[in-house]
Amino acid sequence: MSNEIKDFDTAYNEKLKKLSKEERAKAGLKKLAQEMEANKDKIKEPEGLASGATDKNGKMIIDLDEDYEDDR
Amino acid sequence: MAGYKLRMRDELERRYGELRRQSIQLANQALRTPDTRISLVDGAAYAAFQRWSNHPNRKVDWDWPSAWPSWKIHYPKRFECATWKGDRLIGFAMGRPTYQATGLRLDYIEKSPEASEPHLDLTYLALYAYATLLGATYVKIMNPINKDVRDYYEQKGFKYDPGTNSCIRRII
Numbered sequence: 001m002s003n004e005i006k007d008f009d010t011a012y013n014e015k016l017k018k019l020s021k022e023e024r025a026k027a028g029l030k031k032l033a034q035e036m037e038a039n040k041d042k043i044k045e046p047e048g049l050a051s052g053a054t055d056k057n058g059k060m061i062i063d064l065d066e067d068y069e070d071d072r
Numbered sequence: 073m074a075g076y077k078l079r080m081r082d083e084l085e086r087r088y089g090e091l092r093r094q095s096i097q098l099a100n101q102a103l104r105t106p107d108t109r110i111s112l113v114d115g116a117a118y119a120a121f122q123r124w125s126n127h128p129n130r131k132v133d134w135d136w137p138s139a140w141p142s143w144k145i146h147y148p149k150r151f152e153c154a155t156w157k158g159d160r161l162i163g164f165a166m167g168r169p170t171y172q173a174t175g176l177r178l179d180y181i182e183k184s185p186e187a188s189e190p191h192l193d194l195t196y197l198a199l200y201a202y203a204t205l206l207g208a209t210y211v212k213i214m215n216p217i218n219k220d221v222r223d224y225y226e227q228k229g230f231k232y233d234p235g236t237n238s239c240i241r242r243i244i
Contacts, residue, residue, distance in 0.1 A: 013244055016244060017244060021204055021205050021207060022094075022098075022205065024204050024244070025095070025098050025200070025201045025204040025205055026098060026101075026102070028200060028204060028243070028244075029098055029099060029101075029102035029197055029200065029201055030102055032102070032196065032197055032200060033102040033103055033104050033197065034104075036104075036105075036190070036193045036197075037104050037105070040105075040190065040193075043224070043227050043228065045183070045190050045191065045192060045193075045224060046218075046220040046221050046224050047129070047185060048129055048130060048131040048183065048185050049163075049181070049182070049183040049191060049192060049217075049221055049224070050130075050131045050132045050134075050181065050182040050183065050217045050221065051178070051180070051181050051213050051214060051215055051216045051217055051221060052132070052134070052179055052180035052181065052182070052214060052215050052217070053179070053180075053214065053215050054132050054134075054215070054217070057133065058131075058132045058133035058134075059132075059133055059134070059135075060132070060134040060135070060139050060180065062139060062142055062143065063179060063214075064142075064146055066171050067168075067170040067171055067175075067177060068170070068171045069170060069175070069236065
């Protein structure tokens, strides 16, 4: 990523931080939807996309453990 | 005590249910793709799932309607969505916040083998909206099912963390 793009993203994120949660969501979603539209044919989604805890028979393992990993 | 816990759970369900509805609404308002929408999971989604539940090309054998009740009971703060093209169900997703809600996990996501629409992009709109309303700073997709899927997440701006076998993306 070039420095100019980094600067733009940093400035954009700083601007978002000053908004209320709802305003921030709206602004972020607008940008995401634009990116989604612009990139829709660039990266193909894998067929049968799936993620999640699964056993060897392909059954879902319901994970009910708490996730304490909050300090990212 | 049990009554108190039940009332507390109901209150959390009500409060976070509002945030879930709001996040879906905001995501749909931002969406620019015609005839495509995002919804919460309901009976219509379960019914539409029957169309591809026995599809031979599914990568997992998840029975979403059976899994949902325990997820809903345990996690009143959960994330959930179904994505649609017209009346066809593109896929499901469900997750939950981390303990202190600084992050939002996407624990399970599956796309119909019949669908060509981008399920992750649509889900991510709802996930982003809910995470932002919660005040979370990152989202993470747990347990990508294979390398192709993991690579796809990385192309979409997520970073793979081998320690937790998850793909993480900061949202602010």
